[in-house]
Amino acid sequence: MAERNGARNGDGSVKGSFKVKAGLAQMLKGGVIMDVVTAEHARIAQEAGACAVMALERVPADIRKEGGVARMSDPDLIRSIMAAVTIPVMAKCRIGHFVEAQILEALGIDYIDESEVLTPADEENHIDKHPFKVPFVCGCRDLGEATRRIAEGAAMIRTKGEAGTGNVVEAVRHARAVNAGIRKLQGMNHAELVHEAKQIGAPVEVLVECHKLGRLPVVNFAAGGIATPADAALMMQLGVDGVFVGSGIFKSEDPLKRAKAIVAATTYFDKPEVLAEVSAGLGKAMHGLEIPAIPKDELLAARGW
Amino acid sequence: MQGAFAEHVQALEAAGARTRLVKAREDLEGLNGIVLPGGESTTMTMLMERVGLLEPLREAIRGGLATLATCAGMIVLARDITDGMREQKGLGLLDIAVKRNGYGRQIDSFEAPLNIDGMNGKTFPGVFIRAPLVERTGDVDVIARLDGRPVAVRQGRILALAFHPELSGDQRLHREFVRLASHPE
Numbered sequence: 001m002a003e004r005n006g007a008r009n010g011d012g013s014v015k016g017s018f019k020v021k022a023g024l025a026q027m028l029k030g031g032v033i034m035d036v037v038t039a040e041h042a043r044i045a046q047e048a049g050a051c052a053v054m055a056l057e058r059v060p061a062d063i064r065k066e067g068g069v070a071r072m073s074d075p076d077l078i079r080s081i082m083a084a085v086t087i088p089v090m091a092k093c094r095i096g097h098f099v100e101a102q103i104l105e106a107l108g109i110d111y112i113d114e115s116e117v118l119t120p121a122d123e124e125n126h127i128d129k130h131p132f133k134v135p136f137v138c139g140c141r142d143l144g145e146a147t148r149r150i151a152e153g154a155a156m157i158r159t160k161g162e163a164g165t166g167n168v169v170e171a172v173r174h175a176r177a178v179n180a181g182i183r184k185l186q187g188m189n190h191a192e193l194v195h196e197a198k199q200i201g202a203p204v205e206v207l208v209e210c211h212k213l214g215r216l217p218v219v220n221f222a223a224g225g226i227a228t229p230a231d232a233a234l235m236m237q238l239g240v241d242g243v244f245v246g247s248g249i250f251k252s253e254d255p256l257k258r259a260k261a262i263v264a265a266t267t268y269f270d271k272p273e274v275l276a277e278v279s280a281g282l283g284k285a286m287h288g289l290e291i292p293a294i295p296k297d298e299l300l301a302a303r304g305w
Numbered sequence: 306m307q308g309a310f311a312e313h314v315q316a317l318e319a320a321g322a323r324t325r326l327v328k329a330r331e332d333l334e335g336l337n338g339i340v341l342p343g344g345e346s347t348t349m350t351m352l353m354e355r356v357g358l359l360e361p362l363r364e365a366i367r368g369g370l371a372t373l374a375t376c377a378g379m380i381v382l383a384r385d386i387t388d389g390m391r392e393q394k395g396l397g398l399l400d401i402a403v404k405r406n407g408y409g410r411q412i413d414s415f416e417a418p419l420n421i422d423g424m425n426g427k428t429f430p431g432v433f434i435r436a437p438l439v440e441r442t443g444d445v446d447v448i449a450r451l452d453g454r455p456v457a458v459r460q461g462r463i464l465a466l467a468f469h470p471e472l473s474g475d476q477r478l479h480r481e482f483v484r485l486a487s488h489p490e
Contacts, residue, residue, distance in 0.1 A: 006416075013417035020414040023434045023472050027343045027377070030307040049352060051307055051345040086388065086405055087345050088435065110411035110435070133412050260355075267306055267328065267352055 004130035005153070016133030018155065024088065024111065024135055025156035025219035028052055028242055032232065032263050033221070035059050035246040037077075039084035045249070048259030052088040052111070054244070055081040060117045060164030061247035061286065064298070070118040072100040075107055082108070090137070095304055096122025105134045111156070112136045116303035117163045117246075124305060129153030139223065141174045141301055143181025143207075144200035146216055151203040157216055159240070160301040161224015164247050166288030168231040170301055171224045175238045178220065185211040224301065227252070227286050229265030229279045236269035253283030306352045308344020308377060312471035316479040322486070330361040338371035338486030341378025343434065343469055346405065350381055350394055363396050366463070371486035373479075374465040380405060380437050382465055387440065399465055400443030401458060407438020419468070421457055421478075422448040430475055431456065431468040439467060 006017035031051025036042040037059060045053045057073040058066065072093050082089045088110035093100035095114055100121075104112050114127055116139050129136040130153035138149035139160035146157045159178070161171030181200065185207065188196060193211055197204045209217045222235035223244035232243045243266055245259075252258045261278040268274035291299075306328060314324045317340070327333060339362075341349075353359040366372050366382075374382045381395045385402035408415075414435060418428035431451065439455040449457035456467040462485060470478040 011417070013415050015413065015415045017416055019416060019432060019472060020411075020434050023432060023469060024411050024414065026309045026312060026472065027345070027434060029309060029311065029344070031345060031348055046347060047351075049348045051348045087347060088411060105412065108410050108412055135411065263348070264352070264355065 007133070018153075021133075021135035021155035022218050025137070028088070028156075028221075029219060030267060031242045032259075032266050033090065033242070033244045034249055034259060035244075036081060037250070039080045041250055041255075042081045042084045042089075044256050045259060046085045046087050048256055049263035050087060050259065051242070052090055053081065053085060054090045054092065054113065054246075055109075056092060059247040059250060060300070061166070061251050062164075063117060064164040064300075070094075072097070072103065072118070075103065078104070078107055078109065092118055093127075094118040095120040096125050096127060098127045101127055101129075101132065101134075101136075105132055109134060114138050114154075116160055116300050120303050126152050126304070129155075137221070139301075139304060140178065142177040142200070143210070144202045145304065146178055146220075147200075147202040147206040147210065150206050150216070150218060154218065156219045156221065158221040158223040158244055159235075160304070161222065161226070162291060162294075163224045163300050164289075165225045165291065165294070166227040166248055166251070166286040167291060168225045168227070168234065169291060171222050171226060171235060172238065174224075174301075175222055175235060175240055178216070179239055182210055182215060186214065226262075227288065228282075229261045229275055232262045233265045233269035233275050236266055242266065248286055251286035253285075258282050258285075306344075306358075307348045308342040309469070309471055310340070310342045310344075312469075313340045313342050313373075313375075313479075316471050316476055317483065320476055320479045320483045322483045327358075329356060330358055333358075333361055333365050336365075336370060338373065338482065339365070340482075341372065341374040341381050342471070343376035343378065346377040346380040346386075346395070347393060349377060354394065359394070359396070363398065366396065366398055369462055369489075371462045371482065372464070373482040374399070374463065375469055375471065376434065376436060376467060379403060379465040379467055382463065383437075384443070385441070399458070399460055399463055400445050401439050401455070401465070402441040403437040403467075404440050405437055406435045407440070408433060408436045411435055417451060419449050419451060419456065422446075423481075424477060429470070429477065430473040432470075432472045433468050434472075436467045
């Protein structure tokens with residue numbers, strides 16, 4: 001899986017190997033990655049303790065409201081955010097749009113999110129992520145989808161959730177689906193794993209790896225609808241390695257305070273007394289949406305194959 | 306607090322140590338050694354300061370607690386941090402100056418074989434991820450260099466590395482650290 005990654009130099013060193021691509025995600029564990037649309041947001045996120053930021057033109061809640069085709073952000077905006085902070089900066093490209101990904105790589109971005117939040121550019125294929133030196137994170141709803149993305153070269157996985165809703169229910173559904181999928185593998189022998197791979201559309205090698213490790217072979221974050229410290233801690237207790245918070249912070253009344261509280265809740269996810277303290281007096285959370293109130297063709301999680 | 310702590314736990318337990326995650330000052334009690342892992346140094350120091358862990362940790366390490374610091378951990382320990390966040394506060398215990406992300410952004414992250422003192426000439430797989438660059442060293446022993454720059458230093462009971470042994474699959478440095486921690490000064 002990993003041999004198509006990386007460029008070997010004369011002195012025995014190698015850049016962009018799968019180990020360093022997946023390794024950055026390992027450094028992000030236990031942390032919060034925040035959506036930001038300006039350099040000022042990025043500085044607030046860093047000050048609050050974000051372990052990385054996602055540079056965007058519009059947060060998912062606004063993409064949802066305004067409609068139209070959502071694309072990669074303007075390189076000027078991405079550059080200004082990269083210049084504003086010292087933590088890693090991620091940016092989104094459309095599903096299957098490998099040229100947007102090439103542009104983001106040329107900008108020197110630290111991680112690319114091939115994201116269902118933007119309008120897909122290919123309705124069958126995701127990007128072949130192995131040839132890139134920059135690592136990719138991709139969304140999933142279940143184990144089959146997660147393992148397909150890993151086979152394509154994703155160095156990090158996140159749940160899709162339902163972005164821009166402030167409603168954690170879909171992220172919970174997806175995290176539980178991945179967990180259940182992995183638990184189901186535990187008692188299987190090799191022949192059964194091959195059969196299971198066929199059933200869920202998973203590549204056999206990646207599924208065998210999940211069986212061996214008892215988890216996904218790459219870091220797995222939660223995303224899509226996390227709006228409160230309790231939401232973040234809920235996802236951590238469900239076993240994810242960290243959280244993405246999109247619209248939840250900068251669509252709330254007091255972004256810095258809420259961002260700090262979500263960072264603390266992600267570290268102290270198993271300490272209810274800390275959660276009680278950091279959850280208090282945060283002001284209004286983002287308004288939020290009930291999933292059944294969203295027209296079916298506007299559900300973002302259904303994008304990606 | 307944040308970062309690649311699970312990978313260190315795995316490597317230390319394979320080296321025969323018992324481990325505990327340190328998230329509050331009371332977790333420091335009774336330790337023989339502590340690991341400051343890779344992750345984001347800004348996130349870690351901010352959290353440690355908020356929960357009142359920074360000062361007790363500084364006292365413990367100053368008092369001789371064996372310490373293994375990797376990547377961001379090296380930054381947290383360093384006396385001088387250049388290119389950091391405004392007023393980034395660290396522990397300031399290790400006599401070096403580091404530049405955050407001194408080897409470049411993620412796209413420049415790399416693996417390279419290292420010659421480390423005391424490892425009998427057999428190279429160690431160095432995994433460098435947005436690694437800090439050691440720009441100046443004071444009263445420390447440099448035990449490995451890459452292109453002339455220090456990448457591993459010893460100062461008393463502190464072992465600080467710009468790279469990630471916990472991702473390398475090679476346990477020699479973790480075994481060395483467990484030996485250090487289990488022998489009092």
